Amino acid sequence: MAVTLKEVAERAGVSRSAVSRTFTEGASVSARTRAKVEKAARELGYSPNALASSLTTGRTKLIGLVSNNFHNPIFLEVFDLFTRGLQDRGLRPLLVNLSDETDPANSIRMLRQYSVDGVIVASSTLPPSFAEAFRDAGLPVVHSFGRYTTSPYVHVVGIDNIACGRMAARALVARGHRRVAFLGGPPGATSTQDRERGFLEELARHPEIAVSVTHATAYSFDAGRAEMQRLLQSPPAEAYFCGDDVLSIGALSAIRDAGLRVPEDIGIIGLNDMAMARWQNIDLTTIRQPLAEIIGASIDLVVATIETPDRYPETRLFPCRVVERGTLRALPG
Amino acid sequence: MAVTLKEVAERAGVSRSAVSRTFTEGASVSARTRAKVEKAARELGYSPNALASSLTTGRTKLIGLVSNNFHNPIFLEVFDLFTRGLQDRGLRPLLVNLSDETDPANSIRMLRQYSVDGVIVASSTLPPSFAEAFRDAGLPVVHSFGRYTTSPYVHVVGIDNIACGRMAARALVARGHRRVAFLGGPPGATSTQDRERGFLEELARHPEIAVSVTHATAYSFDAGRAEMQRLLQSPPAEAYFCGDDVLSIGALSAIRDAGLRVPEDIGIIGLNDMAMARWQNIDLTTIRQPLAEIIGASIDLVVATIETPDRYPETRLFPCRVVERGTLRALPG
DNA sequence: ACGCATTTTGCAACCGGTTGCAAAGATGAG
DNA sequence: CTCATCTTTGCAACCGGTTGCAAAATGCGT
Secondary structure, three states: OOOOOOOOOOOOOOOOOHHHHHOOOOOOOHHHHHHHHHHHHHHHHHOOHHHHHHHHOOOOOEEEEEEEEOOOOHHHHHHHHHHHHHHHOEEEEEEEOOOOOOOOHHHHHHHHHOOOOOOOOOOOOOHHHHHHHHHHHOOEEEEOOOOOOOOOOOOOEEEEEHHHHOOOOOHHOEEEOOOOEEOOOOOOHHHHHHHHHHHHHHHHOOOOOEEEEEEOOOOOHHHHHHHHHHHOOOOOOOEEEEOOHHHHHHHHHHHHOOOOOOOOOOEEEEEOOOOHHOOOOOOOEEEOOOHHHHHHHHHHHHHHHHHOOOOOOOOOEEOEEOOOOOOOOOOOO | OOOHHHHHHHHHHHHHHHHHHHHOOOOHHHHHOOOOHHHHHHHOOOOOOOHHHHHHOOOOOOEEEEEEOOOOOOHHHHHHHHHHHHHHOOOEEEEOOOOOOOOOOOHHHHHHHHHOOOOHHHHHHHHHHHHHHHHHHOOOOEEEEEOOOOOOOOOEEOOOOHHHHHHHHHHHHHHOOOOOEEEEOOOOOHHEEEEEEEHHHHHHHHOOOEEEEEOOOOOOOOHHHHHHHHOOOOOOOOOEEOOOHHHHHHHHHHHOOOOOOOOOOOOEEEOOOOOHHHHOOOOEEEEEEHHHHHHHHHHHHHHHHHOOOOOOOEEEOOEEEEEOOOOOOOOOO
16 A cells, blocks of 8 residues: 555665655765665655664654543633644654543553653643653653652643642732632642642731632542632631632632622632633633743653653743733722 | 653563564564563563654544633533543543634634544534534534534534424423424524424424524523513513523523523523523423433544544434423423 | 364565675875 | 764674474384
8 A cells, every 4th residue: 555665775776775764854965876766766755664673763753642631621722722832843643642641551551552752741730750650660651731840750840830829819918809819620639739828828927818629539629619619618718729720710600600700709810711701791700820931841851861862850840920811900009 | 750661672582573563453473572562661660651652653632622602511521421432432622622712624624633533523513514514624523413404515513403402392392382492502503493394394283382482692691581581571482492491591581580480480491401490499300411422422423434534424412301490380281 | 193274483685774894996106 | 175073874693482394213013
């Protein structure tokens, strides 16, 4: 079916090596040979078999893109950016959906079978051990949206969730709120833990402000809504920092259904700034996570690690900022 | 780095063939040899190189998943279902993001270089010629969410958009609306054309009902909102069939911003029933597209075509149904 | 224990490329 | 024109597997 190197060689009247060399960057071929080969290749519609060449070169240009967040709208943006970014660098994403899977062993086996050059674990809910297992298996790996540690064992790219928690706290304090709360994502997620920690640390500096913490069972609309409905059974806080945007939107719907006004009765600040947050019917005040930068850096880092396998593990964090919209009252003054 | 067949063979004291056979389904190996090989493989942490074997077997178990809809929230669900469905059948999705690309040539070349076994084109906005180009290149291909034709040249799986247009029209007629309209997606998309056609055909049977048609520039929130804002400058229709859910949500936001009530002043019916449509703050009446069935059938069909390459091209359409929610007034009686 | 049918096994060639090496060819200096 | 040097080329081995074929081993009936 497919036309092979050998056929091109025969047609061009040269050796197979000559054909191979015209298609490999920086190999030694004369202009004359190259022209002959290119002509024959064009006539035959030849394009080299990337998998066959990977056998000898040891490179497939395949990157495993592993995620378990197939329900959070932000991940559509994430996949878009990752696939485009990888394509632009001549790499191919092999998508792995981890949905219920908690054990990395299967994914590792599969990705090794396909000899991926590297792996990007894109998830804020998987434990660090997950990416570490890939590294232990000898695969260059970057954990995007992972947790920052002072002694990283794998590359991590993302945001400083603790700083974000602080930032959220400051945003609420600056608006004069005296009873605030964190409505977090699943307690097991490192992103939740860190955002909570930063939030509480900052508020510890304001003993006059009452603060409480609860958790939704997932980063999802339903979970956010359910948790807020529960909260509304007792007198709620004046303003909530929600674990992420989709949780925020769930919470908002519960608040409005209860006949309360946003931001007058209850203020909400989210995190992510997904596309939907700026839809005018949502208009969510949130903390913007610079997705494009995070993803660009993740790709750069996985590429660098492929080239230098024992590169020192590195953490790259990007600053976030509050995006003012309509779910938090205006700053005084 | 990776452990090879040869090493396992040496350790187990058998030939390379024996090792290969223990790892290929239905090959002839004695229980004793198999045990020896499995032991050695386990000790060495061996797993066969799928790419190397693809060289001789001609199968990579790689499926190209090609799409250009990386901005429509429904596609997160689509990717989730496709990746899970493929994984469950032992296949691997190689994701191709077509975003701005309009020429299939690049994608074809790339997918052939990686010897994908088949291709799924998942898009309701790409022209039929796109999938046809894959077929012409000799790749088994299924166009998911594509247009139904009476003489199909490639496999198509999706819905009958004309029937959906009719269904939407009947839903509006049944509610007693006398001035209705279609707010379509991009005019170039076959899905838009067909939904419009069905809608108008059905309404042609009701000459007493006034009907109008306009188009948004994309299947997106912003486009839907902008188009509805434009429409509201003149007296609007009583009810709109919007090209899809995300367009509907954009339209809804424009309507509410204009101080009009839904469904009392203006009714909206969408199409897709994406997860967000049932969020209580959206509560969109819409036509449900059975995603899981469409995607399951697409995978079945691409697998069948891989096994029987000259299989007769087939169209599989799944019925849709109206999901009653809050953006269309109740049926009379 | 023997002969025959059936498994099981290893050899060697092959899949579609790449690459070290040495021979062949081109280039330039003298 | 010769010789030394540099470039281009083809050979052959290899990457990690699979598979047709014939030889070896096994099982079975008697």
